[in-house]
Amino acid sequence: MSRPTGNTRLKAARIAAGFVSQQALADALSAAARELGIRGLMVGVRQVRRWESANPPWPQPDCQRLLTHVLGQDIRELGFTPPWGQETGARPSGAASGRRPPVPVETTVSQPDTAATDFATITRAHRRLYWSVVPSVLHATVMEHARLGCALLPQTSGAPRRTMAAALAESFLLAGRIEFFDLRDSALAQETLVQALQAAGEADDALLGAAILAHTAFIPGWVGDREKVAERMTAARTYARRAPASAEVWAWLDAVEAECLTRCGDNRAALHLLGHAEDVLATGAPHTTPAWMDWFDAIRLAAFKGNAQLRAGHLPQARETLLGVVTALRDGKQRTVILGDLAAVEAAANRPEEACRYASEALDQLSETWYAMGMDRVREVRRALKPWESEGCVRELDDRLYGWSTTVSALGKV
Structure with a gap:
């Protein structure tokens, strides 16, 4: 006789509560959301099916409350x-593939309140190191730090737990940014951003939630999936409304959606959004803009605008626009992108x-501060220069683009 599979505990609780089908539980959860004042939350049968699977995803806080x-x-x-x-170990996403093995956890241990602030201090240091450290090196360190946070979080409570959870969210966000912008691994970035x-959610930090959701919009944006971009940006703005969001946060959300729209071919809508962001x-x-949002300001908004005007x-x-940006910008990574756009x-x-x-x-800057997005821009320019590839200037560019140093950097620094 075959043994039952999947999340048998949830299935047993569902049946014991009188919900014979997964659809019945989904309907009851949606009705409970209305009763509890959780607006806009509908639970479908597909979600219940995922929860009853062999590897059920951890429900979001509102869904936990309903269940x-x-x-x-x-x-x-x-x-x-x-x-x-x-009790037997953490289970970060991707562990099944061997990329992120389990971390032992002693759940009976209670950490002192200083553990959360110490963990957050290291997170802040990683944030600053992002602008200068080789991406693959920093990524490994950030993920190990996040694994430590996963181990420590069950050992904290109260305000220190919220501090720990917020710092852990920031660490995962940084890792996801590296995976998408520096390592060009969209699938892994999606896992990490989740x-x-x-x-x-554990920290109940809506502003961090808004930033994370906006970053997830880049993933469908890069492949031209406008519907999914709109869905994720709507979610990001919904979270931002729940928090005291600064003007920079709202402008950045416009800029993110604008860049995604340029990738989807709607340049007019993108320029309209960027104009709104300037206003x-x-x-x-x-x-006040949160300290962790160190990737955006008025100069970077102009960089978004210059790219949209180009496209x-x-x-x-x-x-x-781009000449004004490259003159004022001091961020080495972003300079590679702006120089690439000027070349385009x-x-x-x-x-x-x-x-x-x-x-x-741009290649000079990439030799100092590697950035995959910057190299992508240079390669796009080289493709655009195909009509002039017999010209001396293009051949000299090829010598640099495919020289030993640049080629090794492209393979080794990601």
């Missing part, structure tokens, strides 16, 4: 394991020598 309310049992008693561990969102920054807001074919405007402007304007000059400057 415990309707079924009358603790969330762990219903067969769910938090992503930061259990973990970041789970930790932000938001000019008007301001009474709230819309507004070459004189793009050139003017000149290539589109049939000025191959100027295009090669900016592309070479």
